[in-house]
Amino acid sequence: MNSENPIWALISTFGLMSLFAVGGAAAAVPEMHRIAVEVHHWMTEKQFADAYAIAQLSPGPNVLIVTLIGYAVAGISGALAATLAMCLPTALLAYYVSRLLNRPSQSRWPGLIQAALVPLSIGLMAASALILAQSTDRSFVALLLTATVAAIASVSRINPLWLLLAGGLLGFAGIV
Amino acid sequence: MSADSAPAVQEPDQPIAHTAPPGLVALFLAFARMSLAGFGGVLVFARHAIVDQHRWMTADEFNETFALCHFLPGPNIVNLSMVFGSRLRGIAGGVAAFTGLLLPPTLIMTVLAMIYARFGDVEVLRRILAGISCAAVGLLIAVVFRMMTPLFKRMDAVALILMLGVFVAIGVLRLPLQAVLLVAIPVSIGVTYLMWRKAA
Numbered sequence: 001m002n003s004e005n006p007i008w009a010l011i012s013t014f015g016l017m018s019l020f021a022v023g024g025a026a027a028a029v030p031e032m033h034r035i036a037v038e039v040h041h042w043m044t045e046k047q048f049a050d051a052y053a054i055a056q057l058s059p060g061p062n063v064l065i066v067t068l069i070g071y072a073v074a075g076i077s078g079a080l081a082a083t084l085a086m087c088l089p090t091a092l093l094a095y096y097v098s099r100l101l102n103r104p105s106q107s108r109w110p111g112l113i114q115a116a117l118v119p120l121s122i123g124l125m126a127a128s129a130l131i132l133a134q135s136t137d138r139s140f141v142a143l144l145l146t147a148t149v150a151a152i153a154s155v156s157r158i159n160p161l162w163l164l165l166a167g168g169l170l171g172f173a174g175i176v
Numbered sequence: 177m178s179a180d181s182a183p184a185v186q187e188p189d190q191p192i193a194h195t196a197p198p199g200l201v202a203l204f205l206a207f208a209r210m211s212l213a214g215f216g217g218v219l220v221f222a223r224h225a226i227v228d229q230h231r232w233m234t235a236d237e238f239n240e241t242f243a244l245c246h247f248l249p250g251p252n253i254v255n256l257s258m259v260f261g262s263r264l265r266g267i268a269g270g271v272a273a274f275t276g277l278l279l280p281p282t283l284i285m286t287v288l289a290m291i292y293a294r295f296g297d298v299e300v301l302r303r304i305l306a307g308i309s310c311a312a313v314g315l316l317i318a319v320v321f322r323m324m325t326p327l328f329k330r331m332d333a334v335a336l337i338l339m340l341g342v343f344v345a346i347g348v349l350r351l352p353l354q355a356v357l358l359v360a361i362p363v364s365i366g367v368t369y370l371m372w373r374k375a376a
Contacts, residue, residue, distance in 0.1 A: 020249060057308055057309055060212070060218065061214070061217070061253045061254055061278075061281070064281055064282060067282055068292070072293075083278065086250075087278060090255055091257070092258070093248060093255075094245055094250070095258045095267070097244070098244060098263070101244065113365060114244055116368040117244065117246070118240060118335065120364055122320060124342055124346060125219075125316070129313060130343070132312075132316065133313045145311060146317070149311045153314065154317075154321050154322065160213065160221060160224060160315050167311030167312070168305075168308045168311075171306045171310075176310055
């Protein structure tokens with residue numbers, strides 16, 4: 001451990017990582033693991049796996065695994081620094097790009113590019129759903145629960161939170 | 177005029193006109209609420225709140241804005257809060273949505289980090305979390321279906337084939353993301369350009 005402020009290490013690490021995280025937070029997880037566990041030894045293998053589970057299953061964006069990593073490195077200030085470093089630079093970039101694309105012009109390119117990205121975007125999300133289902137639905141009952149929730153949420157306007165609570169109850173009862 | 181024609185029957189989840197733009201406090205609260213409801217990912221709740229509940233955007237507008245955020249680097253939903261907020265209310269709206277999305281869950285995560293540092297793992301908690309994650313995957317599948325609906329309604333065969341191609345390449349064949357996008361993005365832009373030229 002050197003004497004340099006660990007906060008700066010967090011800010012530079014996650015600030016840079018966010019700009020290369022093409023494909024969203026899920027795509028950045030392997031790189032987070034490499035840096036937090038292998039390069040800096042901020043966390044053990046098990047701590048990282050637990051942090052991933054907590055981030056997946058807590059309210060808020062899944063990218064907030066960086067809050068947990070930041071806390072492990074430097075307490076509360078580390079948690080806040082890591083979160084802002086990961087989220088603010090790309091949010092500002094997105095703001096400027098969206099303004100650029102929305103500027104009224106004679107060109108049809110902005111609309112064309114956005115329209116072209118829609119099907120790819122949906123395909124990526126469907127792939128995420130498949131990959132997540134393969135790691136979550138390892139029993140028939142679990143698969144049934146996922147399928148039931150998907151069906152109910154597709155045809156009704158029920159608040160999704162109720163479906164999650166139902167899943168939690170079934171887990172608590174030891175059914176799933 | 178554009179090639180889009182007005183649908184004969186107004187679908188309940190695709191209003192033609194939206195409601196008035198929300199105020200800054202309303203934006204902050206709306207994003208805070210969808211963020212706090214968003215176990216296992218916020219997108220499900222964001223779509224529900226923005227399109228179905230508040231009707232700030234149509235399903236097509238949501239898809240296009242989301243697609244943009246998906247292909248920029250960084251956490252999609254965070255980008256989305258900034259872009260959605262600023263489209264509705266300028267840069268102040270972007271900051272309000274961004275802060276609403278991140279502040280409450282960051283505080284919760286910090287508390288969870290403290291708890292985790294003290295108490296490692298409890299068996300009952302792990303079982304509950306397993307049930308929640310099954311339901312969370314189901315919700316994600318439902319969002320994918322709802323996002324596909326506009327493409328099906330237009331019988332947009334090219335878009336559906338592109339969508340299926342990306343799904344198979346990433347989800348089934350597990351090809352590297354960058355490689356897939358390097359092929360899919362130029363192909364999709366090229367095909368969309370040809371279609372638009374033919375329609376014009």
